[in-house]
Amino acid sequence: PSLKLREVASMYFTMVAAFLVILVVALQGSVPRESDFPYKVPLDPQGLLELSWNVSYPEQAVHFQLLIRELQFGILFGMSDRGEFENADLAVLWSDGHNSYFGDAWSDAKGQLHMDSQQDYQLLGARRAPEGLYLLFRRAFSTCDPKDYLIEDGTVHLIYGILEEPVHSLQAINISALHGGLQRVQLLKPNVSIPELPSDMKTMEITAPNVVIPSQETTYWCYMAELPAGFPKHHIIMYEPVVTAGNEALVHHMEVFQCAAEFDSFPHYNGPCDSKMKPDRLNYCRHVLAAWAMGAQAFYYPEEAGLAFGGPGSSRYLRLEIHYHNPLVFKGRHDSSGIRLYYTATLRPYDAGIMELGLVYTPVMAIPPGEDNFILTGYCTDKCTQLALPAAGIRIFASQLHTHLAGRKVVTVLSRDGRERQVVNADRHYSPHFQEIRMLKEVVAVFPGDELITTCTYNTEDRSRATVGGFGILEEMCVNYVHYYPQTQLELCKSAVDLGYLHRYFNLVNRFNDEEICMCPQVSVPQQFYSIPWNTFNRDVLKSLYGFAPISMHCNKSSAVRFPGEWEKQPLPSITEKLPEPVPHCPPAPGPQPAAPVPLKLGQLRR
């Protein structure tokens, strides 16, 4: 054998030396300053735990700064698929009363904690300050450790737990006895450059008039505001939240809606949105002007576009809706939160528009009960974009995903000539309780002939009858509101399965299953779905139907007016080439640290 062992060994020593240098740099050099954490969110309803973070796309890592205001015997912080404490990926700070330790841990399906064999939450520092203890740590987006959470675009469910007793080891922590909770955030904020703002910019605050937050867990508060008479057309170019100090953990999300132009006036109102006292006419205030949710920052329009408001043909009336989330049922909290609009009279080149993609609100699209992972797909076909989009195309710069309570994932993909080209927006941990307008990492150009395919995944494991499409909270939707410019006449590009084919399905189920189900034509579609005996065959064939049957397209100027053309029994777009699954990139250096807790000098902790 003539192997040159010396060469191999020397190569190894070189690699190892390089690796150690990188490690030292990582530990010494990259402890960030406090000003380096642009994003912030309270974790618990009292605001005792406050998370700030930054995102480094070159490093493919998140740096966290966790402020613990009243440290007892440690905390758990981590991430899991949907906010559960089982199968979670955790950074744990714990103390036995004398010594404190930090480590990367995971919880199994029963919630038992284990030290992770690969330590991927890298502690960068710990610092005492008057307001509390700051922990600084770093986590790569992906670690290729199967016990670790993969940080992806879209919603991340953060979890926290407070250790109120000393613990002698990580394994001794009883998760079910912890005081803890979850907070949803978009961790991977897009790294978009902020456009220059004009000098004539003005601001307008649409805020609640010193509301007393009701002492109940959930309140949707409605407040009507009004633009000055004769307010001319302006462009909203930016907006940001105004949150009353001290209420950061209570104000969950806020939206400003513009009312319908066909009514000359709207009544004033200031009260809960579900009150019997709320005038019915407020239901006509549904056109989104601005939306914010916890953890989100200011929203900027691209510099070529603004959102038109004011001027003739546009209502002067605005509705502010605030979702107060008050699980600790605080009493007597006053709040004047809302949204500050930044607008200009110097109109930008393009009006921005909002287009609805996904599924028509119709019961023909249904989800059987007891499904953990049922997929419905809505199409915006080449035929519709060919007709309705300008030759130069449109630019999608933001997106708001929407389903009702069973929604778990939403993805919109752009396809051209049958080949998937680009993800428009994807949230694989979507929650109906966290519907932000999100700026896209990359603006998506859509041209005539392109197809936009929106896929929603639902969980109906807790339901005993079928969930049909519709407006009700227990019915479902699958929508992506895309924000784009220049504005076109196309407001709605959505689909639903052809009704004739659905009736063939009902007939088929009827004949195949030896059952006397009344699938008579006079029975409504929801009733027919409710009466199906849901065996595996009927479920599978419904999936096959939705994957095969032609569709009815809604290629509409407004919710009621279609573009001219034949829109019934359209063929499903065929996809000949899928986008490749993203392969997690696991940087080999600075690599994971050995699986031992890191001791911290925090002094003795209080009971």
Added chain:
Amino acid sequence: PSLKLREVASMYFTMVAAFLVILVVALQGSVPRESDFPYKVPLDPQGLLELSWNVSYPEQAVHFQLLIRELQFGILFGMSDRGEFENADLAVLWSDGHNSYFGDAWSDAKGQLHMDSQQDYQLLGARRAPEGLYLLFRRAFSTCDPKDYLIEDGTVHLIYGILEEPVHSLQAINISALHGGLQRVQLLKPNVSIPELPSDMKTMEITAPNVVIPSQETTYWCYMAELPAGFPKHHIIMYEPVVTAGNEALVHHMEVFQCAAEFDSFPHYNGPCDSKMKPDRLNYCRHVLAAWAMGAQAFYYPEEAGLAFGGPGSSRYLRLEIHYHNPLVFKGRHDSSGIRLYYTATLRPYDAGIMELGLVYTPVMAIPPGEDNFILTGYCTDKCTQLALPAAGIRIFASQLHTHLAGRKVVTVLSRDGRERQVVNADRHYSPHFQEIRMLKEVVAVFPGDELITTCTYNTEDRSRATVGGFGILEEMCVNYVHYYPQTQLELCKSAVDLGYLHRYFNLVNRFNDEEICMCPQVSVPQQFYSIPWNTFNRDVLKSLYGFAPISMHCNKSSAVRFPGEWEKQPLPSITEKLPEPVPHCPPAPGPQPAAPVPLKLGQLRR
């Protein structure tokens, strides 16, 4: 920040030192002696490349010794899913005429070679000998490198290529111009202990009588042999191949069949099995006594059992079938290969038996055309095993998987109380051209009430009409012949979909697709399958049907006699708990070597 950097660094140095020690040991200590390679197979039809290997289950690795009889400018050796040169995992030895190199490479979907970033074929040595160059190298079963082939139980498709010109780099190798081919072997031979053989053991050779191998690629040769008159019952306890020296690369597989006992005599015959001269009665010689395929070794029965032959009620006539694979069309090669049976008159406690699991040979089980991955499943139900197996159960010790040309994978799983317990036999790279009887790694105990579920995966991408079940070479089968003891009356435990439900499927397809297909009852099942327009809906619903419809069970004493009981419209076994997917274990040390070719001192190579 109070990180103890010194401790972390010291931990690293310790780890690194340990790693280097292991590396040195691996390079020096584990070069195995030649006698350590118990398995051997020629790779090419001329026998210029000869592979021997051993399997270390504790190390989860294979050690290869490749003999290159006439080295030119290098060779490629590797593995791929089904023997293709694209997407293959390769060890390459190449020379530019002056220097020689060894490296781990992979080929992409276009067949272009790339150096692997992780070098997992570990060169252990190279040695010149009079007969040629020996290369010794090692490969872990699984490497967790996505470019690497995962070595699993069952068939492995080995590929080889001969470099006839000097090459200046790995990337310069043009795979399509190579002289190369494939060889199928079971790499992971089971590590079973060889039972003690009795002193009164006798041998009998069933061999071809100096046959001239026809000068054509494929020949199935049939030769009739005869046991002596009055030959009493014996137990075959072992058999092994007898291959004429020099023909190792031509004798592809051999089987000895016993003829049916109902005929008193069979004609003598010695000629091709497909000859018109072959007497029809030879078709009644189908009961397998012994089977061998290239790369296989001796077959041992467990010490408590033997295969009965001879004695009253058993035919004296045997048929030897030899598959000669002669792609280079050698002329005038004489061959006297065959199988040597080892048998004893001292009967062992149990007769061994063979049972057929899987699907009944019936056209109701069909595969649509153009499928790359269509699954059919055959069941041996709890009801049948309850009735037919003894309370103490049976022991399956060997298995021969069988499909026709479209078969790609075969797996049999044992399930008890609805929970999958054990894989009986699995071949995820199954080839219908390589049907060995394989001893199982672990004997599988089957008790009354257990279920045996056999799943076959088919590829019909090259076919334009449906493939139905049946005996024809273009029809399909899904069978696992399991060898077990003690022998029971149960010869066949197989299923097929209920014919009534299949007719509902034909009706449903007819109604759903707006087509006037004659699905009239007088048309045969194959004709109905052939006339289906194969869209995604009809394909999906057929899958759903097979996954849902009740089955007709064949729980038979012989192919025609059922056990008493109701066997029609039986429910499908329900599985509440699947076996977990095997997680590849990737030992961290001795780890992969850096991605650089290893230079070898081989001297100048000849053109």
